[in-house]
Amino acid sequence: MNRRADAVVVGAGLAGSIAACRLAQAGAEVLLVAAGEGSMGLAPAWLDVLGRMSGPVSSPLAGMQSLPDSHPYARMGSGVVQEAVEFFSSLVSSLDYRGGLEDNMALPTSLGGRHLCAMAPPAMAAGNLDRAGSVAIVGIGAMRDFSACLVAQNLSAGGALSAQGVTVDFAGAGADLGNLDVARRIQEPKLRAQLGAEVLACIGGAERVGFPAVLGLGAHQEVVGDLERILGREVFEIATVPPSVPGLRLSSALAVLRRTLGVKEVIGARVTGFVPGPGGVGGLRVRAASRSQIYEADYFVIASGGVLGGGIEVGHQARSETILGLQIPEGPLGSLGVAVDNSLRPLGPSGDPVFQNVAFAGATVGGADPIGELSSQGICVATGYLAAEVVKAEVAKVARAK
Amino acid sequence: MTQALSADVLVIGGGSTGVGVAWEATRRGLSVILAERSNLAGGTSGRFHGLLHSGGRYVVSDPRSASECAAENKALRSIAPQAIEDTGGLFVSLEGDDPAYAEGFPLACERAGVEAVAMSPAEARSAEPAVNPGIQAAFWVPDASVDVWRLLGILSAQAAEGGAKILEHHEVVSFEQEGQRVLGARLKDSATGETRWVSAQVVVNATGAWSGRVAAMAGCEVEILASRGVMVAFADRLSHLAINRCIRPSDGDIVVPIRTVSVIGTTDVAVADPDDTTVAPEEVAAMVAAADQLIPGAGSARTLRAWAGVRPLYRPPGGAGSGATRTVSRAHALVDHATQDGVEAFVTITGGKLTTLRLMAEEAVDLVVAKIGLPATPAFVEALEEKPARPAYFRLPDALAHRESVWGGDRDAVVCECEGVLRSDVVALVAAARGRIGIGDLRRSLRVGMGPCQGGFCSYRCAGLIAEAAQAAEAVTEDLVEFWKERFKGTATVSFGAQARQEILDRWLYASPLAPPGEPVALP
Ligand SMILES: Cc1cc2nc3c(=O)[nH]c(=O)nc-3n(C[C@H](O)[C@H](O)[C@H](O)COP(=O)(O)OP(=O)(O)OC[C@H]3O[C@@H](n4cnc5c(N)ncnc54)[C@H](O)[C@@H]3O)c2cc1C
Ligand SMILES: Cc1cc2nc3c(=O)[nH]c(=O)nc-3n(C[C@H](O)[C@H](O)[C@H](O)COP(=O)(O)OP(=O)(O)OC[C@H]3O[C@@H](n4cnc5c(N)ncnc54)[C@H](O)[C@@H]3O)c2cc1C
Numbered sequence: 001m002n003r004r005a006d007a008v009v010v011g012a013g014l015a016g017s018i019a020a021c022r023l024a025q026a027g028a029e030v031l032l033v034a035a036g037e038g039s040m041g042l043a044p045a046w047l048d049v050l051g052r053m054s055g056p057v058s059s060p061l062a063g064m065q066s067l068p069d070s071h072p073y074a075r076m077g078s079g080v081v082q083e084a085v086e087f088f089s090s091l092v093s094s095l096d097y098r099g100g101l102e103d104n105m106a107l108p109t110s111l112g113g114r115h116l117c118a119m120a121p122p123a124m125a126a127g128n129l130d131r132a133g134s135v136a137i138v139g140i141g142a143m144r145d146f147s148a149c150l151v152a153q154n155l156s157a158g159g160a161l162s163a164q165g166v167t168v169d170f171a172g173a174g175a176d177l178g179n180l181d182v183a184r185r186i187q188e189p190k191l192r193a194q195l196g197a198e199v200l201a202c203i204g205g206a207e208r209v210g211f212p213a214v215l216g217l218g219a220h221q222e223v224v225g226d227l228e229r230i231l232g233r234e235v236f237e238i239a240t241v242p243p244s245v246p247g248l249r250l251s252s253a254l255a256v257l258r259r260t261l262g263v264k265e266v267i268g269a270r271v272t273g274f275v276p277g278p279g280g281v282g283g284l285r286v287r288a289a290s291r292s293q294i295y296e297a298d299y300f301v302i303a304s305g306g307v308l309g310g311g312i313e314v315g316h317q318a319r320s321e322t323i324l325g326l327q328i329p330e331g332p333l334g335s336l337g338v339a340v341d342n343s344l345r346p347l348g349p350s351g352d353p354v355f356q357n358v359a360f361a362g363a364t365v366g367g368a369d370p371i372g373e374l375s376s377q378g379i380c381v382a383t384g385y386l387a388a389e390v391v392k393a394e395v396a397k398v399a400r401a402k
Numbered sequence: 403m404t405q406a407l408s409a410d411v412l413v414i415g416g417g418s419t420g421v422g423v424a425w426e427a428t429r430r431g432l433s434v435i436l437a438e439r440s441n442l443a444g445g446t447s448g449r450f451h452g453l454l455h456s457g458g459r460y461v462v463s464d465p466r467s468a469s470e471c472a473a474e475n476k477a478l479r480s481i482a483p484q485a486i487e488d489t490g491g492l493f494v495s496l497e498g499d500d501p502a503y504a505e506g507f508p509l510a511c512e513r514a515g516v517e518a519v520a521m522s523p524a525e526a527r528s529a530e531p532a533v534n535p536g537i538q539a540a541f542w543v544p545d546a547s548v549d550v551w552r553l554l555g556i557l558s559a560q561a562a563e564g565g566a567k568i569l570e571h572h573e574v575v576s577f578e579q580e581g582q583r584v585l586g587a588r589l590k591d592s593a594t595g596e597t598r599w600v601s602a603q604v605v606v607n608a609t610g611a612w613s614g615r616v617a618a619m620a621g622c623e624v625e626i627l628a629s630r631g632v633m634v635a636f637a638d639r640l641s642h643l644a645i646n647r648c649i650r651p652s653d654g655d656i657v658v659p660i661r662t663v664s665v666i667g668t669t670d671v672a673v674a675d676p677d678d679t680t681v682a683p684e685e686v687a688a689m690v691a692a693a694d695q696l697i698p699g700a701g702s703a704r705t706l707r708a709w710a711g712v713r714p715l716y717r718p719p720g721g722a723g724s725g726a727t728r729t730v731s732r733a734h735a736l737v738d739h740a741t742q743d744g745v746e747a748f749v750t751i752t753g754g755k756l757t758t759l760r761l762m763a764e765e766a767v768d769l770v771v772a773k774i775g776l777p778a779t780p781a782f783v784e785a786l787e788e789k790p791a792r793p794a795y796f797r798l799p800d801a802l803a804h805r806e807s808v809w810g811g812d813r814d815a816v817v818c819e820c821e822g823v824l825r826s827d828v829v830a831l832v833a834a835a836r837g838r839i840g841i842g843d844l845r846r847s848l849r850v851g852m853g854p855c856q857g858g859f860c861s862y863r864c865a866g867l868i869a870e871a872a873q874a875a876e877a878v879t880e881d882l883v884e885f886w887k888e889r890f891k892g893t894a895t896v897s898f899g900a901q902a903r904q905e906i907l908d909r910w911l912y913a914s915p916l917a918p919p920g921e922p923v924a925l926p
Contacts, residue, residue, distance in 0.1 A: 042907070044915055052922065110862070111879060113917035144815050144825070145859075147866025153875030154919045167870075175825075176815035239915040241859060307906050314902035316687055333897055334909055371906075371913045372922070 002294045005031035005264070006395045008284060010271050010323065011303035011311070013038025014377060015362025017254040018084075018384030019301045019391075021091055024261035026392045031295055032258065032265040033286055037251060039308055044115075044213070044239035045246035046124055047381070049085065049101060051116035051374030060118050060378070061101040070367040072379050075342045076386050081378065084385035085118070092253050098125040106130055108210065108238050110146055112154025112163075115239070116374065121246060123224050127210055127236035129160060136206035137238070138199050139167040142177040145241050146212035164206060168198040182214040183245045186223055196230030203231070213237035214245050217252075271304075271323050279357025284323065298398050299357050299391040303384060306363030312336055321346075321364065324355065329366065337366025343390045344383060357394065359387035405598065407567070409435040411770055412587060412602035414574045414616055416440075417447035418554065418756040420608035422763035425557040428564035430767060432774075435600055436566060437589050439573035442554045443846070446610050447756060449679065449711030450550065451633055451667045452660045453644060454478060454486060455757040456543035458493050458518060460732060461510035462503070463651055467732040467755070468514035474758045475544060478553075479795075481760065485553035488795040489659055491545025491644035492530055493518070494537040496695060504539040504648045511541070518543050532641040532697050545644040547660045549796070550756065551846035577605070577620045583746040584620055604770045607750040611676035611714040617750055622743040624750050627715040628676045631668035632685040634896060636693070637704040637854045640664040645696045654692025661798065662821065662853060663706060666693035670713075679710040686895045704900045706854065707892035716753035734762045738769060747773065817867070818860035820853020828867050837872020841865060841885040856889045858908040862916055879918050886912055890925045 009020045012034035020032045050060040050073070057063040064081065067074045073081055082101055089097050099105055099119035106114040106129040114129055137155070139148030152165030170177065171194050173185060186192045203209060209231055216223035227235045237246065258265060269288035274281045283296040302323055304311025312328055313320055314336070319328040321338050326346055328336050339347040344359040361383040363376055370376035411427050413420045416438025424436040438444060457471035479486055495504040511518035519542040526540030527533060533540075558568050572589040578599065579585060586601035607624075609616045617624040639659045647655040653669045666689045686708045694701030716735040719742070734754030739745040751766040771777075805822045808814050815825040827848055832839055841857075841864050844850050850864055851857030865882040869875050886908075897905045912923045 043910065109915055109917045111882075111916050111918045112875070113919045115914065115917055142815065144817060144863050147862070147869060149869045150866055150875045150879065153869070154879060157876055158919050175813055241862065241911055241915050244915070307902055308910075310903075314898050316690070316898055333902060333905060371909050374913065 002283065002296050003031060004296045005029045006297060007031070007299045007301060007391050008033065008295045008297040009301045009303065010034065010284065011038060011305060011309065011362065012036070012255070012265070012267055013303060013305050013309060013362060013380065014040055014254075015380035015384035016301070016303035017258060018088065018091070018381055019303060019361055019388045020263045021254070021257050021261050022087065022385055022388035023391060024258070024263045026388070028392065028395050030263045031297065032263050033269050033271060033284070033295060034265070034267050035270045035310060037267070038305060040251035040254070041248045042242040042244055043247050043377070044124070044244055045250040046107060046115070046117040046120040046239065047085070047088070047097065047099075047377050048374045049081070049118040049378030051104060052372060056116055057104060059101075059103055072340075072365050072367050072383055073375075075340070075367070076382060080386055081382045084382040085378070087385055088381045089119070091257060092250065095121050095250065095253055098122055108151060108155060110151060110212070110238060110240050112151040112158070114158070118378065121249075123215060123220070123235070123237040124213065124239070124246060126208065126234050127238060129155070129158075132161065133207040134162045134164070134205065135208045135210055136203035137163055137165045137210045138203070139165065140177065140182060140212070141167050141169045142173055142175050143170075143179070143182055143212065143214070144176065145179055146238075151210070151238060164204070166199070166202045168195065168202065170195055179212070179214050179240055179243050179245055182212075183217050186214065187216045187219040189226065192223055192226055193230065196227050200231055206233070208234045208236060210236050210238050212240050214240070217245060217248060220249060274324055277357075280355030281324070281358055299359075299394050301359050301361055301387045301391060302364060303361040303380075303387070304364050307333065307336055309363055311364035324358070326354070331366075334371045335366070335369045337368070338364055339366050344387050359390050361387040406601065407435055407598065408586070408601040409433040409567070410603050410774060411435070412437065412600050412605045413608055414587070414605065415445070415608035415610060415612075416442040416554070416558075416568070416570060417445045417608065417610050418443070418550070418759040419610065419751055419754065419762055420606075421554045421557050421561070422759035423606050423608055423751065423766050424566050424568070425561045426760070426763035426767045427770065428561040428566045430771065432767075432770070434561065434566035435602065436558075436561075436568045437572040437574055437587070437600070438568075438570050439592070441570045441842070441846070442558055442568070443550050445612070446711045446713065447550055447554065448846075449709055450756055451631070451656065452547050452550070452658045452665055453656060453757075454546040454548045455755060456491060456518075456545045457514060457516035458491075458507075458511060458541070458543045458545075459646060459651060459656070461514045461516055462506065464732050465510070465514045467758075468516055470733070470761055471755060471757045472514065472516045474761050475546070477760050478548075478757065479546070482553050482556045483795045485549050485556055486795050487547045487549075487661070487797065489545060489547050489642060489644055491543045491646060492521075492526055492533065493541040493543060493646045493648040494526060494533060494696070495539040495648040496534055497536045497538060499538070499647070499649050501538065503650065507541060507648055516543065530641055530643045530645065533645055534696055534698055539648060541648065543646075545646070546795075547644065547658050548756065549661070555847065574616060574619070579620065579745075582744050584748040602747075603774050604747050604749065606766055606770065607748065608752070608766070610752060611712045613714060613750050613752045617739070620739070620745055620748055622739045622745050622748065622750075623719065624737060624752065625717045625719065626676070626752065627717055628673045628678075629713040629715050630671045630673045630678060630710050631713060632681050632689060632708060632710045633665050633667035634686055634689040634693070634708045635663045635665045635706045636700065637663065637706045637901070640693070640697050640700055640703060647696060654689045657693055657696050657700070661849065666690070666700070673712060676712045676714075679712065681708045681710050681895050683895050704854070705896035705898065706856070706901065708895045709892050714752050734758060736762075736765050736769060749773075817863045818848070818850040818853065820855055820860070821849040823848045823850050823860065825867065828864055829871070832868055832871045837868065839868060840881045841868070842881075842888070845885075851885065851889060855904060856893060856908065857885060858904070858911050861885055883918055883923050886923060887925060894926055
């Protein structure tokens, strides 16, 4: 039996979630299908919009003006990017993102580098390196993925602030802790009180205290609140390698929002191809377990995550988009993406749209150098939002015609 | 200039040949200094295929090499069993391969003294289920795989125990000569930029593909045909036996299982510059296709890295014209420059195989001893009898059992999931080196960074442990970034499928949560 909706969104990552939520808010019936949860749980939850061009970018909004015309930001214009980011902030208002597009903030990395991003949740934003004063960086002995010593020494070497590294034990926790192990344990009030006391004993007069970003999952605010109370000073989180605890907080906040807004979703199902229809695509072939089904809709948003997310397959001979079988223009591995027009419709080799009722969003969209620019998350939010705007307009047209 | 050093023998080159010579010379009571411009196995030896040859590969094309391999295969097994995995190997002939070659193979093996046991195709398939089911003929041979860093580690440690001085990161930049006699050489320390003199009674040039250049510095001639071979590693162990194609040596005719990976090789292309280790995408595709013929399915398996090594093929003066490099003998050559060029106290030992390092060392040291004018001392082979007869090869299950017994869930931490390396392993090495250790050294000793993630996760953990133990974060960070760049060099031509996703993940790691201070990491 086929399933039908106003719009089908492929992908449960940042781009797919933004598109689905925006569409559902506007009253469209949305069906979201995804093979997996996407890469939000891997990436730090700061929101990058534009961190580097030929050098560091201090204002994403200003920097955006000099991007080439084929760049997704240039295609949609900075006004839409701004709307999209505002939409993101209001959508995940429970996470209380700080910052904006005017100025990048510099946040510490797990190697003591300076990461430039537009926005971040409060506990990450509190690590802003442009604020003066001394900081203590706390490592947890058994945690393999964070070295307080590397972070603190490299930050101090940068000269802007003085950082001191300390490493404490997490009582009775064993010798091998991953990010998630710590994030779960620290939600136990007794355990974090003990940890707080240990930290307090060795941080001297430091004005702020940086921890690896493992300060709780669901109980994050309580964890930060308690630690700040025990330590008597501001606490911040430093982005770590995957799994990213702040990324998982963002991912689950968006999953809850999708459900609350009435998005119907099927996670764990793979789209294996499409069937033609009036606007180009009539439906998507979806495989879940051993069953195959067609998901029909008037409009489709494909937010399949590029090479990393599975939306682009890099073969020995060719590089192709996995759902519609589009050819990907040649380019370095980090910049591979589908060529799109200003409405995010995919373009054929001649430069004309090949499908009228499909919009691409997120890391599958080409035209950018997301790793070099530190722009992937911004592109996800902006293209996810724009795809929904385009579809909203189309769905309204269809409704009027009916 | 730092203080001058002196020894009976100066060995130039820290590959399998040079380390073998240093080890053998020390065993015979000589004082030894070894100078290597990078690190041990930093040349061809660290970029080889990993096979302890049974000799079968050369029984038809080069019987002398075949016999030497057969004998030295046994010798190395008893010298350094801990560096050898006794995989065993197969020679298989596929549909379409010349049947006459397989028919003549057993006799050729017998003549060369290479052990080979004929098997029916069905027996071969049950011995190695991964092998192409369409095989026409099969022979079992005593192939094994070698962990070269461990092998050279064992030999150089034994040499050092016997008093040898092993100087890594010391390049020989010129010789000191008096008349027609080499008195020693000038070494440049790449860390400090300082130079120092080493005087020696005899200098042994064991610089492999570079031995022509080094010999020229002493006014001597050694003609080396540099022949580049490409290898591709798969992320999994595709077979348990080494699989050789039973045909005349050709491209992509051997798959070797080494620890957690399998390696297909190789090619044979003459190059002008021994430092030319470029890999062409077509070569990678050809290797993967060749592997798929030996092991069906390999063509779609995940590839991990591609790299190339340069063979030092020796051409004697006035020797055969410039034929194809495949037809040049794989046998080694010992050149006494006194007789060849009239230069005293200088010898070159080159060509050969990693498998024949001991024999090469024996012959070179025999000549050194004669030159110094000492009575001939027995070579290693005699001493073998004193050794316990039971070798303790390394086996993957043993390695895992060790990990489990130490790790046990909460006593230690896993630093490298791909290769099962524990924090205590790293801490012990860092402590032994008093903190003067890089992540590349940890890779060579423990294999961190050699599994599917290519160091994406473990390298940072290692850097943290090194920084905590001793070093300034700045230097450790620099070393870490260099390590990332170095790992990326080998993956560029194999970024397909799952490995392409891995590469994007690693690129994001180094650009985002692990971004170093200052400029972004410039990956190839
Ligand atoms: C370690 C790490 C650090 C990062 N740091 C940063 C950073 O600092 N700044 C930044 O801007 N970006 C960063 N990124 C990148 C960023 O996280 C991703 O580019 C971004 O999240 C991509 O989002 P997306 O929605 O496009 O795709 P994804 O989150 O990858 O989601 C793709 C979705 O599509 C689904 N899908 C794919 N193909 C199919 C199919 N055929 N059928 C059904 N479903 C399918 C997947 O299952 C998934 O749900 C980082 C990434 C990593 C891994
Ligand atoms: C593709 C390929 C696959 C192979 N596979 C196998 C195999 O499976 N089994 C096998 O047994 N053999 C194999 N071989 C052969 C084997 O690898 C070589 O014969 C052997 O490693 C050569 O060792 P070496 O010490 O002579 O040379 P190298 O390992 O190259 O050592 C020479 C050293 O000299 C150093 N050096 C150069 N100039 C100077 C200087 N001026 N001062 C100081 N140091 C200097 C270099 O840095 C280098 O480390 C293979 C070879 C190739 C190319």
